[in-house]
Amino acid sequence: MIVDDTVGAMLAASLRRGGDRPALRMADAIRTHRELLDHANRFANALRGSGLRPGDPVALMLTDRFESVEAYLGCLIGGFAAVHVNDRWAAREVQAVLADAGARGFVYTDGVGESVSAIDALGDIPAVIAIGEPVAAGHHLWSNFLEAARPVAPDAAGGTDPNDLTIIGYTSGTTGRPKGVVHTQRSLSRTIRHMPVHFEFRPRNRTAFTGTLSFVSGIWGVLLPTLYLGGEVSFMAGLDADEWISRMIQQSSMSTYVPTPLAGDFNEQIHRRPEVLRTLRSVLHSGSQIPPLTLRRTVELIGARMVECYGMTETGAPVTTTEPDDWSADCRADDIYASAGRPMHLADVRIIDRDGAQLPTGETGEISVSSETQFLGYLNDPALTAQTLVDGRIRTGDVGRLDDAGYLYVTDRAKDMILSGGMNVFPAEVESAMVDVPGLQEIAVFGIPHERWGETVVAVAVRTDADLDEAAVIEAARARLASYKKPTSVRFVDALPRTASLKIDKPALRRAWVDLPPEPDKH
Template sequence: MWAHTVVAAMGRRRSAVAFRGHGVARTHGESRDRAVRFAHALGTGPGDRVALVVEDRADGVEAYLGVGLTGATAVHVNDRLAVPEIAEVLARSGAGTVVVTAGHVERLEDTLRGLDVVTPSRYRDMVAAGSTAVPRTPGDPDLPGIVGFTSGTTGRPKGVVHTHRNLDRIVRHMPAHDGLRWGSRCGFTGTLAFVAGIWGVVLPHLYVGGEISFLAGLDPERWVGTMIAERTNFTYAPTPLMTAFADAVRKRPAVLDHLDGVLHSGSLASRDAVADLVDAIGPRYVETYGMTETGAPVTATVPDDWRAGCAASDPYASAGRAVPIASVSIVGPDGEPLPAGETGEIVVRSETLFSGYLDGAPAGDSVRTGDLGALDDAGYLYVRGRSKDMIVTGGMNVFPAEVEQVLALGDGVAEVAVFGVAHPRWGETVTAAVVPRPGAAVDTAALDVLVRERLASYKKPTSIHVVDALPRTASLKVRKDELQRRFGAS
């Protein structure tokens, strides 16, 4: 259903470029035909599961479309995972067929033994000949369409199921959500390693007859230069690159002549980084909040949020307000709603919620996210971090995001993570790890003074560690559990 929607749209712009990057420029017509041929050759159908371990290539997207056209379930596998992690996901997925691109054939050889593997050479043979007539929409649209696994910073990742019908809804919704024009050209700095990038950015751009240019890994100077050359309309700003991207835009403001939107989502950014980027690009900035289980984001900022008169208490610290298809509430430990301004667990409802976990119980009509946040009087959401990351020191609650926002104001600070470690008297004590900007030094004593001036004394880190980089998961989330193990003894 979702794949038929996207393929039909691609057929209306056959001669327009659909994909650029890695030495390839492929049109909508070419990719549409390759996806259809792959579907015919694949031989799967409703109820079958096909795992995909693919790099940022047109072939990878075509493979997703081909699986969807057959009515089978595409199981997304983050290709940044280590081999044992991939092996676990494949074992849990129940997939009998696995599609892999060139960079993974050798390292996964042992893992894939005994499975039906579509290698690059086999893929080329499958799309070289055959019918380009789109298969009939098969099976039940409420069967699983794509399964995406959560990051799993603690515990095992969970397989999140979105039906064919829901994916179709997401693809049709996202252009309005992100303000995509017909034929929008996307500088895709995300990767196919993240399933939300597939259904939230790549497929919606194909649906509007747009173009995906694979830019992941480029430094901000080359990123902006490529967008100028390709007259890019839309891009994604990863948290670690926000400030450098803002600086690159200031050096080459011609990029703003055609840039409509710059999306940020997926991890908390400091208030200063947001304010700096908005200063550089203006109301093009879009902040959203969502998760794998919600499919599409449930909150978003709009251009007027960056202009005078915004009703938010602090737009630069906000994830915007609930989008029309969703609602957001904040609840206490008893599950009862909390008034504006109070911090509790974020609970969301949306027309694009997942249907349940892989081989598990179905989802309800709302999701308790496990994230902490608050709503202001105007309905803007402020995310405070994960509930499991909340620090209880001497009976007082400390929300790491609040302390991180202050530490990020310090001279020379590029990134910061605040976490709790065990303490014999207070239960937990507040601890921080900071990454300096390139070529800069961080004065931890000055940071100590900064926090004392702005926050209650019990929120001040009792130790601040300067590190070269923050440990992250394959989906770039900070591994605070690893920081706790590293610095807990001290």
């Protein structure tokens, strides 16, 4: 890889071509491509002036702001390794990441000031920069830090080796401490170039971005590819569906992402205002599954614009996707509304048993993938890297199957599988079967130790009907599933705990199970 083919050089060239066209939009405020490039160059040169060198890790704990995007671009243009830090993490978690990554720079927005002020080790980092109000003396103010720096590309930016680090995306760490997923010049450049194919982005695409910078996948999956195409990203996270659709109509948005909790509201708004479909070309979804009936309704409303996919931080780009023809009557999938689509041209997906042997079509096992965009390994953790990357393939820890037509169905996490009396129970299957129980808002299923059966199935639920009791939930499960899969006990809470990435925190539920009060006897 030559220097002109680095991720930073690739994005800088796109920003130069974009010129004075809008690149970022927040409500009525706009940042142009030219302005982004100017500020990103200044940031890269200011880091150099603070003694940092290409390859040095710069940690970024950022909320949704123009300057936050400029910080990522500046790291990539300057050849620094951008260390993504979820802005929802507490001080202890952030401090662990800074130490693990060996951060030489740290940028934070004032919205995370409370966590930052509780971090002990910032004095050892040469450059600490605040976007907004600094929380401590000695922290640079972003505008002052950039003011004296030159707005031109830094000399000898670095990052010329395909294996040089570009972005380290830390996982939320539900199974232990956060893990640093290392992406390189090679994997990140391939991801950015591939995503427009995957999500059907066009040159000068106008993207309604409902995600946030909390999640690194939104940066390399949506933000950077849109800028690479000379397009425009409009930040819409946190808007209700009515305002979201209104802004897409006003801005002639071409693509958006539908979070699962907003899918029903999205459908209602599309039904009311179908004029948004005049420019909307693709609607993306991934992660937690949309209830099949809701997804079917979405497809009825928007047709082949729907794009479902499967991937993870370690794969960079998704490895499976649905295609426009999949939503037609000619689709050969067993159930397209439960599927994550078929493997992409850059990926290979297999189902394996516990020993790593490939299973026949239709059998359920662990999902194993290899991809041109996959990560290099986990930072400072060769043992975990060797456990996850086996013969060049990622053992995802997810459970699923492939049907005869090659469509993937993701059914659960391998570590969440319950072995009860010699029978395998997948919590996601139980949870999916319960989505239409009247009065049941949400349910999390997991296993706890049992003296006779090894493990037994239990559930924690949120209800909208106070008359819905434990017996009714168990009976509803019995009517939908084999008897051995039903919960043997159900506890009710006001809300389910979630991780920083908004997934249900089942380890926390397991720990809290003994302290959750049982349902009082109504008889």
